Amino acid sequence: MKILLLVIIGLSLSVGISIGQDLTLKLNPVGKSAQEKNYLFDKVIDSRVQQSIGQVYDSQRNKHPANFGGKLAQQALAFYNARIITTQNPSYKLQVKVYNLDLKEAYQPDLRGYKGEIQLSLGFFLLGENEAVHLVDFNSKAKYGRPANQMNNVETSIQRLFENSWEYFDAWLSTQYQSNRSLAKKVRLNILDPKRPSSKDTVFYDRERPLTWDDFTDSPNRISSYNATIFSSLSIEGNASIEAGEIVQTIEVKVYMLPGQSWVKDADDYANNHEQRHFDLTRIAANRMIERLNSMELEPNLFEAKLNDVYLDAYREMNLLQEVYDSQTKNGINKEKQSNWNKAISKALSGDMDSLEKLLDQ
Structure with missing residues (x-):
């Protein structure tokens, strides 16, 4: 000016x-x-x-x-x-x-x-x-x-x-x-994580709406040794505004799976549960990310970089959870391990991470 x-x-x-x-x-x-x-x-x-x-x-x-x-x-x-x-x-x-x-x-x-x-x-x-x-x-x-x-x-x-x-x-x-914005002294996060309606292209996570095999629409990979594959992920998006000298950063959290990149060969309830648990682990990674965001103290200068770091950490944690889960359950073949993970994941979805942490330590 x-x-x-x-x-x-x-x-x-x-x-x-x-x-x-x-x-x-x-x-x-x-x-x-x-x-x-x-x-x-x-x-x-x-x-x-x-x-x-x-x-x-x-x-x-x-x-x-x-x-x-x-x-x-x-x-x-x-x-x-x-x-x-x-x-x-x-x-x-x-x-x-x-x-x-x-x-x-x-x-x-x-x-x-x-x-x-x-x-x-x-x-x-x-x-x-x-x-x-x-x-x-x-x-x-x-x-x-x-x-x-x-x-x-x-x-x-x-x-x-x-x-x-x-x-x-x-x-x-x-x-x-x-x-x-350059004169703002504080940053406040406004985290939005609403239920979203699903479509044939995108299924958003909803504990009241479990996955069905109709959500797996991709053609199976016949040469793959896996019985099923789910593509689930998490993302954040948002914008910042200034209110009374304070930066208000809105963050929308999305946890979803893509039917067009998910497939199944032999559909049964047991296999469906294994894939549902993959989706649950993505939700857990998102929940932990939200906890970290809510506990952060952010400075107006370069706070976006810190938010990006938290997201990348959550994304890496999501991938690690999926890998350890498949490794320990042998992609669901080991029914005893699968049962242990079922219980640990259910507890983690309710906020109790102890059992899941013990499985990760193994």
């Missing part, structure tokens, strides 16, 4: 700033009364290539470079912080980066003086644990006129530009802190 302001400083008859070969400028931190704010300025970076902001003329029309003696960043930091009284635990730590500060003057014979224009361009950034986050830019210019033997309006114009930059940022922050 950019803004262009125009400040016009009239001719001044006050005593001018005496200059030598260079005109050394200074930002004066003393100004308006400080206001209590929930932020602080931690750093100002002068990213300009040239220290000189341009040239000014003396009464003999000699040119003199104008600069801040290499102290623009230091003076700007003091200037900004003099405008505020920071609360005890400020919510935001800020960095300002000065992109450009440029001065141009031209002699006006009819006025026997000079007209000048100063342009300021800078950016405000939010500091945190990682890289600084860009918030907003400020671009403005000030025009002034001055007698040939006086320099006051050069410094006064620059002072006004920096004053305007702070006022602009402060006004921007007051309108953004409740709706701008």
